[in-house]
Amino acid sequence: MSLQRPDLWVGREAEVSLLCAAAQRLRGGSGTAVWIEGEAGIGKSALVAAVAASAREDGCEVLSATADQLAHPLPLRVMFDCLAVDPSSADPRRAGIADFVRAGRPELFLGGDTASAAAEMLIGLIDELCTAAPTLLVLDDLHWADDTSLALCQRLVPAATQMPLLLILSSRPVARRPQLEQLRSVVRSVGATTVPLGPLTGAQVSGLVSGIVGARPGPALTRLAEQANGNPLYVRELIDVLVRERLLEIGDRAELRDPTSGAVPTSLAAALGTRLSFVPAATMDVLRIAALFGGEFAVTEVAAVLGRPAIEFATDLQEAVTAGIIVEAGERMTFRHPLVRQALYDGMPAALRAALHRDAARALARSGTGTLRVAQQLLAAGVSGDRWARGWLLEATPALAARAPRIAAELLRRELEHDLPDDSDRAGLTASLARVLLGVGEHEEAARCARQALVATDRGPTHWILARALLAGGRNEDAEATLRQSLNEPGMSDTWRARLLASLAMILRANSGALDTADDTAREALRVARSAGDAFATAYALLDLWTNHSVRRQHLSALECVDRALEILRLAPEYADLRTFSVHGRIFTLQNLSRWPEAEATLREARQLAHRTGQTDEGLPDVTAAVLMYWLGRWDDALAELGDAEWSPTAMTYQGLRERGPALLRHGVAALIALRRYERGKAAAYVRAGLNLPVSTVADRENLDFLRAAQAVDAEQQGDPRRALELLTPVLERGPGEMTLTHQWLPDVVRLALTVDDRTTALVALRVSGAEADAEQQPARAAAAHHRCRGLYDGDAESLRTAVSHYRESGTTVELAGSLEDLAVVLARRDDPEARGALHEAAETYRELGAVWDVRRAEARLRELGVRRGAHGRRGPRATHGWEALTPTELKVALLVAEGRSTPHIAQSLFLTRRTAQTHISRILTKLGMRSRVEIAHAAFLRYPERIRADR
Structure with missing residues (x-):
């Protein structure tokens, strides 16, 4: 979009002054967001243009775009236009993002979203641009923008305050647009500047x-x-x-x-009509064709529809420019006033418009224009039953679904409403619609379409779609029946037979916990997959076996399976979603083997690979990383992995079935940390959010344990240990096929049971912990938990010392502190003078975690036994403000900010996701009481000059 500064300002002096002040702060490194709202023609664009011109003169990067007036705008279109993301861009970052989107394909395992991945890339690009120079980002006419762009803006608004980014958003006061209302709400919630433009006096x-x-x-x-x-x-x-x-x-x-x-x-319409009355007829013909494309158009698109080279109508186009009807917009052109375009468009009879749109679609397809522009023309035509359009749609749907699934779904639905003479065409369109609907989460309709398509399509992939839709809709038994039926059909290819078998193995474990049957099915899938040479099915079957071994606590066998899967997927980058799941599984298994440094290394390597290959890293297991950091005692890092902003769960769960699993785990980890730090207000919000999620599947139950533990701590803090025990005892019963790591909570069950003199429950917990330990192929984490349970129940100090030694060696700080506390209690009951030392170390470890509640509980337990830490052991509370409040990771981030590194660069340097790095920066600003990265850099240079120079 070209921002033209007006020659004359009247009545907007206060607004111009306000925006210029924001631009001046931008030049100093402080960003913000500004929301401008007013009716068409009220002066929004002119106001922004004045500020943009000033910012550009002062050396700021100025990027702008106007959302297109289309019934179905393309995902991220306005963001791509604003940031000049194009395959032909000289900037490899921009070209790379465009190529990623152009080559986008739905992921087969977890269900990918190309637009969401591209949004992450765009945020990273914006961050890098802001690092290079203060940046003004202008997005105009957001009432026309697509939901994906608006969702990205919701994330940019709070981020703008943390970087040299002035984000100016303008919109008409349009009501009943949920995503736009959410964006307005975010603007208000962060205290961003709002500029309502009313009429002139x-x-x-x-x-x-x-x-x-x-x-x-x-x-x-x-x-x-x-x-x-x-x-x-x-x-x-x-x-x-x-x-x-x-x-x-x-x-x-x-x-x-x-x-x-x-x-x-x-009237304005009459005024605009008079403007057009001076335009020659030939120019009007060109303008009518241009009006078919919305607010902006490419000259080559008009040429394709006219069937004439551009040179033949160049004079007509120049006439429109001279008349002020159209203006340049980078490499494209746009109508100066949207109402001019609307007048031209509405002036054509509806039947003529439909025919022109249909002809435009054919012409664009012949010229090699992208599928999205062709699809938009077909959509605007509003007709169905055209054989050419049907054939094009069947061929183009996979590419179209990856980029604009809603457009693909509407075109397919409309075509299917027509009386199709060819059953194979109907089946093909229905199968395509089922796949698209599965990708956008409309599971019930996806299943219905898949069933209809089974009549005359390639039955392997259609059965796969049907089973996935049924699973996602919570109909596991129906999904199992569908897979069994499909596997009995003759003529199924080995590739799809292997994939369907692998899916069936997963469902058997989840539905009934029939591990032996699931194993047999997975091994058959593995045999067929190897015979077919299908990497996806081979890795999928290995991950089925990984799951079953993990449920049985055969962690060495599980590790072997997941490592084999990762090796296969290393040579198959097209299955990035399955690789992500495999990385999650490897981290999980290494934790169970108490090989915590290796688990950390796996996370680092996975993120390093994502950075090195230019992939978006947000699909990597942030929640898994948070759990890892929780047990290692790096709670601030765990919370940063979870993020402070509204969180949207991915489709990843332990068995790849449900979206709720990670959400339950996320809320549970955050709540447990908050409660142990005695931040009860924060914890209550997380607990409420977690409890609002339904728990009805194996995946849900497997991810519920942290939330249960948090509820138990909450009850204990309220002085009700019996209620705490009731809340935690469900972990004693692990359902068939369920993977939940019960051993990590059993010491707390024993402690609470003994506190309320319920030795029966304590004994049950001890026996369960013994069974968990016995199941391990190699004594590891469950065995250590059993030593701790036995030490508590029997008052056996040596068992507790064994647990302490294990946790000290493996590095699990949280479990080490708990074991030291339990050891201190047992020693105190014997009047052993070592009790004070154990209490002191436990309390100091808790203090480093910020676990205020645990310090109080430990001291209270020992005080009842006559043991006190003494004055020498007490220190002041952890700092909450200033440089002393920064965690080691936050300090590293602050120093990298001082070196001028962008957020993606910081993330890459520290093996974080971009979003986690941004969370760290946000917390640094809060703790230091600062508003921008520039302030962080200035203060860091004053405080750590030698360290910054050395790091450079």
Whole structure:
């Protein structure tokens, strides 16, 4: 979008001053967001243009775009236009993002979203641009923008305050657009600047007229100008028409030559229509074709539809430019006023418009234009039953679904409403619709379409879609029946037979916990997959076996399976979603083997690979990383992995079935940390959010344990240990096929049971912990938990010392502190003087975690036994503000900020996701009481000059 600074400002001085002040702060490194709202023509774009021109003159990067007026805007279209993301871009970052989107394909295992991945890439690009120079980002006419762009804006608004980014968003006051209302809400919640633009006053209108014509308006002209209702565009267009038609007499004042003449336009539409009346017929023909493309168009697109080289209508196009009807917009062109385009478009009969859109679609397809532009024309045509369009749609749906699934779904639905003579065409379109609907989460309709398509399509992939839709809709038994039926059909290819078998193995474990049957099915899938040479099915079957081994606590066998899967997927980058799941599984298994450094290394390597290959890293297991950091005692890092902002769960669960699993785990981890730090208000919000999620599947139950533990701590803090025990005892019963790591909570069950003198429950917990330990192929984490349970139940200090030694060696700080506390209690009951030392180490470890509640509980337990830490062991509370409050990771991030590194670069350097790095920066700003990265950098140079120079 080209931002043109107006030659004349009237009535907007305060708004210009406010925005210029924001631009001045931007030059100093402080960003913010600004929301401008007003009706069409009220001056939003002109206001922004004035600030943009000033910012550009001061060396700021200025990027802008206007959302297109289309019934179905393309995902991220306005963001791509604003950031000049194009395959032909000289900037490899921009070209890489465009190529990623162009090659986008739905992921087979977890169900990928190309637009969401691209949004992450765009945020990273914006961050890098802001690191290079203060950046003004202007997004105009957001009422026309697609939901994906609006969702990205929701994330940019709070981020703008943490980087040199001035984000200006403008919109008409459109109601009943949920995503737009959410964006408005985010703007308000972060205290961003809001600029409502109302109509000019009568005096301001007179001033504007005077500025345009060079003389004060007379009474008749003033009355006519009042019909503009204070809209500057209307005023300018009226005066332009009056001057062009020589209807004004200008002397000491400007007045209408004939105040009673009916020839004087009395509406904006009439004014615009008069502008078009001067355009030659040939130019009007070109403009009508251009109007088919929405607000912006490429000259090559018009040429394709006209069937003429551009040189043949160049004169006509130049005529429109000279008349001020169209203007340049980078490599494209746009109508100067949207209402001009609308007048041209609405002026054509509906039947003609439909025919032109249909012809445009064919012409664009022949010329090699992207599928999205062709699809938009077909959509606008509003007709179905065209054989060419049907054939094009069947071929183009996979590419279209990856980029714009809603458009693909609507075109397919509309085509299917037509009476199709060819059953194979109907089946093909229905199968395509089922796949698209599965990708956008409309599971019930996806299943219905898949069943219809089974009549005459390739049954392997269609059965797969049907089973996945049923699973996602919670109909596991129906999904199992569907897979069994499909596997009994003759003629199934080995590739799809292997994939369906692998899916069936997963469902058997989840539905009934029939591990032996699931194993047999997975091994058969593995055999068939190897015979077919299908990497996806081979890795999928290995992950089925990994799951079953993990449920049995055969962690060495599980590790072997997941490592084999990862090796296969290393040579198959097209299955990135399955690789992500495999990385998650490897981290999980290494934790169970108490090989925590290797688990960390796996996470680092996975993120390093994502950075090195240019992939979006947000699909990597943030929640898995948070659980890892929780047990290692790096709670601030765990919370950063979870993020402070509204969190949207991925489709990844332990068995790849449900979306709720990670959400339950996320809320549970955050709540447990908050409660142990005695931040009860925060914890209550997380607990409520977790409890609002339904728990009905194996995946849900497997991810519920942290939330249960948090509820138990909450009850204990309220002085009700018996209630705490009741809340935690469900972990004693692990359902068939369930993977939940019960051993990590059993020491707390034993402790609580003994506290309320319930030795029966304590004994049950001890026996369960023994069974968990016995199941391990190699004594590891469950064995250590059993030593701790036995030490508590029997008062056996040696068992507890064994647990302490294990946790100290493996590095699990949280479990080490708990074991030391339990050891101190057992020693105190024997009057052993070592009790004080164990208590002191436990309390100091808790203090480092910020676990205020655990310190209080430990000291209270020992105080009852006559043991106190003594004054020498007490220290002040952890700092919450200033440099001393920064965690080691936050300090590293602050120093990298001081070196001028972008967020993606910081993330890459520290093996974080971009979003996690941004969370760290946000917390640094809060703890230091600062507003921008520039302030962080300045303060860091003063405090750590030697360290920053050394790091460089």
